[in-house]
Every structure is written in structure tokens, then in C-alpha cells.
């Protein structure tokens with residue numbers, strides 16, 4: 367499918383989606399979801415069209431060992447260290463292309479590869495009594511042949527976090543099997559905060575935590591189409607996404623793709639036929655399953671954020687130029703620090719791929735300690751990138767006038783005059799880039815950017831240290847200790 371084909375395929379489904387209190391039939395065209403749909407559609411367009419971005423096109427297509435044909439890499443089984451590295455490069459390049467989540471396709475990849483390896487081992491241990499792996503292989507082949515988008519659904523409601531599933535006041539706070547039938551199972555529960563869930567064709571569901579013997583009913587993995595009876599999606603209500611329904615497109619900042627959308631997926635007594643059940647009661651397998659998809663997800667998200675820091679760097683470089691300070695040493699230092707972080711992060715991700723180990727199924731697992739170090743490094747690096755971007759860009763990130771303000775007779779012209787940056791830079795370009803910078807920085811709350819930039823940017827406080835610190839006196843103290851009596 368290309369992007370258009372993908373969107374048309376959503377129209378043939380009967381997915382139930384609520385947005386801000388209402389059911390929406392053509393949800394893919396709703397402003398509260400459209401940018402997220404566009405980003406997922408981009409994963410189809412980039413696979414279908416080499417002219418859009420040759421690097422991504424080459425990375426996003428891979429050879430399937432199931433179909434023998436070309437497939438989208440997000441559905442690929444990771445069978446080598448090179449596969450892991452290709453996935454790393456794809457995540458980084460895709461994020462640089464969209465500047466936002468591309469439909470949570472990485473989560474699906476994490477779940478797919480973890481399930482592929484664990485179902486193989488469960489079947490082997492059962493001595494042929496179970497056939498989960500064959501079912502899952504059939505399912506994956508179908509997804510690859512039909513080029514379906516899969517949403518990996520992990521996070522349960524969890525209730526009281528200190529209690530295991532069976533000890534919750536409400537047994538449905540972790541998704542569970544409520545009925546076993548001859549033709550399949552019935553499941554009940556919810557998976558909360560699912561990236562891209564309404565926009566994917568399939569829901570691939572696994573437990574959120576390692577389980578014990580008393581949690582057997584919760585040890586269930588399965589797949590259902592997004593429009594299966596009883597599946598309900600409620601779109602998230604992130605404040606930062608509200609701008610997509612409230613503001614003029616040119617005021618939004620990455621209006622095409624820049625939305626991280628997630629949804630709560632409620633499974634209200636959903637029937638799953640046996641050929642789509644991939645674990646049912648094997649609580650012993652859940653420890654490996656959770657460990658593996660977590661590591662795969664840390665791998666993908668860390669690689670993706672390298673691309674995010676790339677964009678923060680590019681946006682900071684543009685803002686610095688528009689403001690006429692591109693050549694200043696403290697600005698250059700911030701850009702260099704961002705670049706160091708992006709490459710260090712990629713180095714950790716690549717290291718986890720280089721040290722990856724194979725499972726009996728052939729799936730390669732990234733080295734656990736290295737990939738966890740990557741994820742922890744990423745947590746800090748992404749916040750620092752946002753802070754550096756705000757520092758370089760200035761207060762205009764949160765204070766810029768709206769495009770409607772710029773149309774006020776006379777006042778609009780005055781606003782444009784006073785928002786001019788370096789000579790030769792179009793004022794509208796500076797305003798657009800400022801809004802992108804605000805979006806990427808993640809510091810949309812004015813108090814946060816205010817804290818970074820107001821009362822003078824950090825470089826001015828550093829300047830005071832240069833001016834006011836008695837460096838000569840401190841040098842004399844050091845020379846005295848070293849026995850130097852004469853300053854040269």
C-alpha cells in the first residue's frame with residue numbers, strides 16, 4: 367500500500383473511536399488525529415516511492431523470510447545484527463523525516479520479535495502440545511502479505527501498582543481471559559496509552575508484566591483486528607495536541623506530522639479465535655516476553671530520539687542564523703553538545719546491536735545492559751536538547767504572535783517589524799521556525815522556557831561569572847601553594 371491506500375483501508379474498517387467525548391467515524395480525517403495518521407501514512411509512502419527519500423526507502427524495505435518478497439521493515443523479524451542496525455538507522459531517519467511518532471510502529475516491532483522468539487521456545491518446551499509459534503508465523507505472514515499496520519498493546523490499567531493482577535480489587539485491571547471456548551477465548555480488560563492504536567489495522571496484545579502461577583488467566587497473547595466486536599478506542603487528550611484543533615495551521619509547528627497520538631483501547635469481552643491466540647496460561651514465559659519486548663522497545667525509541675536530537679540541532683541552527691548569532695561560540699557549543707549526545711546515543715544503540723545474541727528461534731536480542739544504558743542516556747539527552755534549543759532560540763518560542771495577530775490592520779505590520787531578526791530573513795519564516803522550536807523543545811509551558819531564557823539567557827549569567835570572579839586572586843593562591851613567587 368501507499369499512504370493513500372493505507373488511509374482508504376482504514377475507511378473500510380468499522381473501528382470505534384471516541385475523540386473528546388464523541389464517536390467519530392472518519393477519525394483519520396479529524397484534526398485531533400490527522401497529523402498522526404499522516405505520519406503513519408508516511409511509512410507507507412516512503413516504502414512505495416523512492417523519490418520521496420531514497421535513504422529511507424532503501425532502509426524501510428526488507429526481504430521477508432516468510433513471504434519471500436519485499437515487506438515493510440516494521441513487520442520484519444530481526445534475524446541478524448545487520449537487521450538490528452538497519453532498524454536503528456530507519457528509526458533515526460524516520461524521526462528526522464516526521465519529527466514525531468510514526469504510528470507506534472516501533473512498539474509493534476518490539477512485540478512481534480519478542481513473541482516470535484518466546485512462542486518458539488514455549489512450543490519447544492511443551493514437546494508439541496502447543497502450536498503458538500506456527501499460529502504466530504501464519505499471522506505474521508498474513509500481516510506482511512497484506513502490508514498491515516500493527517499496534518503493539520502492552521500497558522494494562524494496573525490499578526494499585528503494588529499488587530499483582532490477581533490481587534487487584536477489580537480483576538479486569540489487567541487484561542485477562544474470562545472464558546475458554548471450543549473455538550477460542552473471550553478476553554476482558556484495557557490497554558491504556560497505546561501509540562497509534564486507532565490508526566493501525568491490527569491490535570497485537572501481550573501482558574505488561576512478568577506473571578506468577580496465580581496470574582495464569584492474565585498470561586495471554588493474541589491479535590484481533592482493530593474493528594473486532596467489543597474493541598473501543600478513546601483518543602488521548604494531551605494538552606499539547608489541542609492546538610491541532612484550535613489554531614491556524616501555520617501557527618502549529620510541524621502541522622503535517624507533529625503529533626504524538628495515543629489511545630486507550632478497551633477490550634469489552636472480545637472473542638479471539640484460537641488461530642489468533644499466541645499464549646494462553648503460560649505464565650512462566652512472561653518474564654522473557656516482557657524482558658525482550660522492553661529491550662526491543664528501548665532499542666527502537668533510543669534510535670528514534672537520535673533523529674529527534676538531529677531535528678532539535680537543525681532547528682537551533684536555523685534560529686541562531688535567523689537571530690544573527692550563528693557564529694557565537696556559546697551557540698556553537700550548544701549545537702556541538704547536541705551532536706555529541708546524538709552520536710553517543712547512537713553509539714550505545716549500535717553497541718547493543720553489535721553485542722546482540724541469537725535466540726533459538728533465530729531472533730537477535732540487543733544486548734540488555736547496553737540498550738538499557740542507551741535508554742537512560744536518551745532520557746537525559748532529549749531533555750537537554752530541548753533546553754539547549756530553547757536557550758538558542760529565545761523567548762520567541764513561546765511568545766510569538768499568532769498569524770491572526772499579524773493580520774490586524776496596522777498593528778500586524780508593526781508586529782512584523784518588531785519580530786524581524788537578521789536582515790534578509792523573512793519574518794514569517796522566523797516565526798514558523800520559532801513555533802517548530804517550541805514544539806520540538808517540549809517546553810511549551812511558558813514557565814519552563816521562561817526559566818531557561820528570561821531574566822537573560824544563560825550565557826549572560828555565565829558572562830557575569832567571567833566579569834565578577836576574581837580569577838587573578840585564585841591564581842595567586844594556586845601559585846603560592848606551588849611555591850611560585852613571581853607571576854610571569
Ligand SMILES: Cc1cc2nc3c(=O)[nH]c(=O)nc-3n(C[C@H](O)[C@H](O)[C@H](O)COP(=O)(O)OP(=O)(O)OC[C@H]3O[C@@H](n4cnc5c(N)ncnc54)[C@H](O)[C@@H]3O)c2cc1C
Pocket residue numbers: 470473518519520521524527528529557558559560561562626628
Ligand atoms: C505518549 C505515550 C505513548 C505510549 N505508547 C504506548 C504503546 O504504544 N504501547 C504500550 O503498551 N504502552 C504505551 N505507553 C505506556 C508506557 O509504556 C507506560 O506509560 C509506562 O510503562 C509506565 O506506565 P504508567 O504510565 O502506568 O506509569 P506507572 O506504572 O503508574 O508509573 C509511575 C511511577 O510509579 C512507579 N511504579 C509503578 N509501579 C511500581 C511498583 N510496583 N513498585 C515501585 N514503583 C512502581 C514507576 O517506577 C513510576 O516512577 C505510552 C505512554 C505514553 C506516555
